[in-house]
Amino acid sequence: MSAAPGPAQSPEPSPWNLPNALTVLRIILVPVYGWLLLTHGGEDATLRWWAFVVFVVAMATDKIDGDLARSRGLVTNFGKIADPIADKALTGMGFIGLSIIGDIPWVLTIIVLVREWGITALRFVVIRHGVMPAGRGGKLKTVLQAVSLTLFTMPLWTLPLSGVWVAIAWIVLIAAVLVTVVTGVDYVIKARQLVAGSARTAERRASRGGS
Numbered sequence: 001m002s003a004a005p006g007p008a009q010s011p012e013p014s015p016w017n018l019p020n021a022l023t024v025l026r027i028i029l030v031p032v033y034g035w036l037l038l039t040h041g042g043e044d045a046t047l048r049w050w051a052f053v054v055f056v057v058a059m060a061t062d063k064i065d066g067d068l069a070r071s072r073g074l075v076t077n078f079g080k081i082a083d084p085i086a087d088k089a090l091t092g093m094g095f096i097g098l099s100i101i102g103d104i105p106w107v108l109t110i111i112v113l114v115r116e117w118g119i120t121a122l123r124f125v126v127i128r129h130g131v132m133p134a135g136r137g138g139k140l141k142t143v144l145q146a147v148s149l150t151l152f153t154m155p156l157w158t159l160p161l162s163g164v165w166v167a168i169a170w171i172v173l174i175a176a177v178l179v180t181v182v183t184g185v186d187y188v189i190k191a192r193q194l195v196a197g198s199a200r201t202a203e204r205r206a207s208r209g210g211s
Contacts, residue, residue, distance in 0.1 A: 012076055012077065013073060013075070013076055015076045015078040017074045017076070018074070019064075019066070019069035020076060020079050020082065022064055022068075023065050023082045023083050023086050026058045026061045026087075027086045027089060029054055030090050031093075033051055033055050033058065034097050036051035036054060037051040037093075038100060042097075042102075043101075045157075048154065049155060052153045055090070055094065055149065056150060059150070088116055088120070091149060092113060092116070095109040096113075098152050104173065112176075115184040118184070119184055119187045119188075122187065122191050126194055126195055129195045130194055137183045141180050141183050144172060145180065147176075151169035151173075152173065156169065
């Protein structure tokens with residue numbers, strides 16, 4: 001007598017859906033934002049305001065596409081790959097562009113980019129041992145980075161009390177960099193714990209002990 005078949009797995013939703021379209025839109029907006037930010041060395045106030053608008057719209061799609069995908073069961077493999085790429089491309093363009101025009105020191109940009117892409121690479125390295133859980137403060141890191149880039153993208157010199165706005169922008173930026181570093185260290189600790197406690201590592205140790 002044959003075994004009763006298990007419950008059928010629901011097929012993956014089509015990648016042609018609204019959340020993925022918003023993710024693709026965010027990727028398309030990256031060079032648009034970069035062009036608006038860098039044209040005339042970032043000194044054109046009108047273009048800077050447009051860069052601000054594009055950046056805010058792009059960041060909004062990050063929130064909307066994730067919420068839609070989860071609430072409507074539209075999570076796809078394409079979205080899982082494209083969404084973090086779009087996020088890092090947008091924030092990376094923000095930090096690099098603002099460093100090119102001299103608004104953010106290169107040392108801070110390098111710290112952030114090394115952390116972001118280094119942790120992404122680390123996730124792929126340890127994937128054989130299991131999925132690395134999200135680090136503490138990840139959402140706070142994302143929010144602080146987004147707010148700091150938004151503030152620095154704005155032509156703050158055109159605002160009333162511009163000095164106050166500049167001070168706020170720097171405070172948020174420093175906080176963003178500090179949280180970025182701390183959460184990066186947390187990820188590394190989690191990765192070491194994951195590898196040390198994985199079944200793959202246990203099997204490797206057992207094979208060495210029996211050889």
